[in-house]
Amino acid sequence: MKEQKVKPSILPGFMELLPKDQILFNKMMDTIRRNYEKYGFVPLDTPLIEKSEVLLAKGGGETEKQIYRFTKGDTDLSLRFDLTVPLARYVAQHFSELNFPFRRYHIGKVYRGERNQKGRFREFYQCDIDIIGNGKLSIINDAEIPSIIYSTFKDLGFEDFTIHINNRKILNGFFESVKVDKKIEVLRIIDKLEKIGYDAVIKELEEIGIEKDSIERIMEFIGIKGSNDDILLKLKELNIENEQFLLGLDELNKVVHYIRCFNVPEKNFIIDLTIARGLDYYTGTVYETILNNYPQIGSVCSGGRYDNLAEFYTDQKLPGVGISIGLTRLFYQLREAEIIGENASSTLSEVLLIPMGETLDYSIEVANSLRNEGIVCEIYYEDAKIGKKFAYADKLNIPYVILIGEDELQRKMVSLKNMSTGAQNIIEISEAAETIKNRL
RNA sequence: GUGGAUAUAGUUCAGUUGGCUAGAGCGCCAGAUUGUGGCUCUGGAGGCCGUGGGUUCGAGCCCCACUAUCCACCCCA
CATH class of the missing domain: 3.40.50.800 (Anticodon-binding domain)
Known part of the structure; x- marks a missing residue:
C-alpha cells in the first residue's frame, strides 16, 4: 500500500520563485530601496494584518470585495490590500510623533482576492514612496517624484522609458467647461485610449450619454500632442476660464519646470492628457511610467497627488503625493518578455x-x-x-x-x-x- | 461578478475512426579504469490518464456532473 501524499502546491495567484529568479528579484528590490533611501525617505513596516474596521473605514465597493477578511476569535481581521491605507492609519495614529513633511518608503506584500489573470497576483510586492505634508505640501514634491522614478528605473537598467504626467484638475476643469458631469466615468474611458483606441473611446462616451458636441471637444482635447512646451502652450491657448483648469495648468507648469531642475532628461517625461488613473482619490498630478520597448506591459509605476490622506482617521488635513512600483508584476512581465533572466545564476556563491x-x-x-x-x-x-x-x-x-x-x-x-x-x-x-x- | 478554454510522469507535451503492457523531450538517479563539471553513450526510477457516474464486449479518447487550473472582461500594481 502506497501512502497517500498531499500534492505540494500553492494557491493560484501567489508567486514563488526558484533561486535564480529570487536572486534577480531581490537585486531589483535592493535597487529600488537604495534609490528611495537616496532621496531621504525613511523605511516603514506595518503589519500585514490590520483591524477590518481600519481597512474598511473608507468603504466603497471595488476594493472591499477584494479584501481577504476573516475572524480569529472575536477579532475581525483583514489583510492589507495596499500600502497607502496602512500609511494613512500610521500617520494619523503617530501624528504627534512624526516630523512633517513625512517622507517614507514602504516595500511589502499586499493582498487582493481577485479572479486570477495573467500578470495579476493575489499576493504581490508594492514598493511605495509617499510624501505627506501637514496642512499643505509644496508642488515641488510633485516634481521630485518623477526624478525618483527616473533614477530608479535607470538603476534597474532601463534606458528607454517615459514618465507620463497629467493633472486631474486640468481634466476636471476641462470637463466642467464642456458641461460634462459624469467626470469619473469619462476619466475611466479616456484612460483606456491607449488600450482600446480612438474610435472605441468615442463609442463608449456615446454609450454613457455624453453629448456629441462635448465628445468632439473631449477628443480634440486629449488629442493635443507635441513637446511638453507645445502642450503647455496649447492648453493655455484653449483660453478656458475655469478655476480648476487654470489651477491645474499652473501646477503642471511648475511641475515641468522643477522636473527639469532635477535633470530628468526631456525624453523621459511627457505631459499626457489621456492618463487619468482610475483611482478616485487622486486630485492633482498623476503619473504613469511606460517602458517604451514594451508598451504591452502597461504602466510599471504609477501614482499621484491626493488632498487628504487620512480623512477617515483624523481631522488633520494631510495632503500627499506618492507612487507605487508593482514589483511582483514588473518582475513577472520582464521575465515573461525574456528581458531578464537570461544568464541568471542559481547561487550567490563565487x-x-x-x-x-x-x-x-x-x-x-x-x-x-x-x-x-x-x-x-x-x-x-x-x-x-x-x-x-x-x-x-x-x-x-x-x-x-x-x-x-x-x-x-x-x-x-x-x-x-x-x-x-x-x-x-x-x-x-x-x-x-x-x-x-x-x-x- | 460575466464570458471562454483546458485537465495524461517532477516538468513540457504526444497518444490515430474507442482496441493488446499509455509514450517522447527535458529533469532526476546510477554507470562508461575511484584528483575534475559542461558534450556523448548505456541503464534505471517515476502515471488512480483531475474526481465521480454513464454508453460500450472494451474508454486516456465518446456523454453528463463536479472540482481544479488557465485566459479575457470589470478593476487594478
Whole structure:
C-alpha cells in the first residue's frame, strides 16, 4: 500500500520563485530601496494584518470585495490590500510623533482576492514612496517624484522609458467647461485610449450619454500632442476660464519646470492628457511610467497627488503625493518578455570549496580567509565522487572551484579552477582571493 | 461578478475512426579504469490518464456532473 501524499502546491495567484529568479528579484528590490533611501525617505513596516474596521473605514465597493477578511476569535481581521491605507492609519495614529513633511518608503506584500489573470497576483510586492505634508505640501514634491522614478528605473537598467504626467484638475476643469458631469466615468474611458483606441473611446462616451458636441471637444482635447512646451502652450491657448483648469495648468507648469531642475532628461517625461488613473482619490498630478520597448506591459509605476490622506482617521488635513512600483508584476512581465533572466545564476556563491581526503580542517580555514576578504563561498561537505561535486558547482553556475587535497594541504596552498575557462593552478590562498575578487 | 478554454510522469507535451503492457523531450538517479563539471553513450526510477457516474464486449479518447487550473472582461500594481 502506497501512502497517500498531499500534492505540494500553492494557491493560484501567489508567486514563488526558484533561486535564480529570487536572486534577480531581490537585486531589483535592493535597487529600488537604495534609490528611495537616496532621496531621504525613511523605511516603514506595518503589519500585514490590520483591524477590518481600519481597512474598511473608507468603504466603497471595488476594493472591499477584494479584501481577504476573516475572524480569529472575536477579532475581525483583514489583510492589507495596499500600502497607502496602512500609511494613512500610521500617520494619523503617530501624528504627534512624526516630523512633517513625512517622507517614507514602504516595500511589502499586499493582498487582493481577485479572479486570477495573467500578470495579476493575489499576493504581490508594492514598493511605495509617499510624501505627506501637514496642512499643505509644496508642488515641488510633485516634481521630485518623477526624478525618483527616473533614477530608479535607470538603476534597474532601463534606458528607454517615459514618465507620463497629467493633472486631474486640468481634466476636471476641462470637463466642467464642456458641461460634462459624469467626470469619473469619462476619466475611466479616456484612460483606456491607449488600450482600446480612438474610435472605441468615442463609442463608449456615446454609450454613457455624453453629448456629441462635448465628445468632439473631449477628443480634440486629449488629442493635443507635441513637446511638453507645445502642450503647455496649447492648453493655455484653449483660453478656458475655469478655476480648476487654470489651477491645474499652473501646477503642471511648475511641475515641468522643477522636473527639469532635477535633470530628468526631456525624453523621459511627457505631459499626457489621456492618463487619468482610475483611482478616485487622486486630485492633482498623476503619473504613469511606460517602458517604451514594451508598451504591452502597461504602466510599471504609477501614482499621484491626493488632498487628504487620512480623512477617515483624523481631522488633520494631510495632503500627499506618492507612487507605487508593482514589483511582483514588473518582475513577472520582464521575465515573461525574456528581458531578464537570461544568464541568471542559481547561487550567490563565487567559489565552491571541494575538500578531498582528510582536509576538512584546512578547507574551513581557507573558507574563513576568503569570507574575511568578503568573498561569498561554500564548502561541499557531503561524501561523494569528485565528479558529482564539480557537477554541483557547474549546475549552480558557481564561477570558481577551489580544490583542496593532501597536496594542497601540505603546501598550504589551494588549487583554483576557473569553471568557464577550465584553467586551474595551485596558488596561495591570498592570490586565489585576489583572482576571485578581480573577476570581470 | 460575466464570458471562454483546458485537465495524461517532477516538468513540457504526444497518444490515430474507442482496441493488446499509455509514450517522447527535458529533469532526476546510477554507470562508461575511484584528483575534475559542461558534450556523448548505456541503464534505471517515476502515471488512480483531475474526481465521480454513464454508453460500450472494451474508454486516456465518446456523454453528463463536479472540482481544479488557465485566459479575457470589470478593476487594478
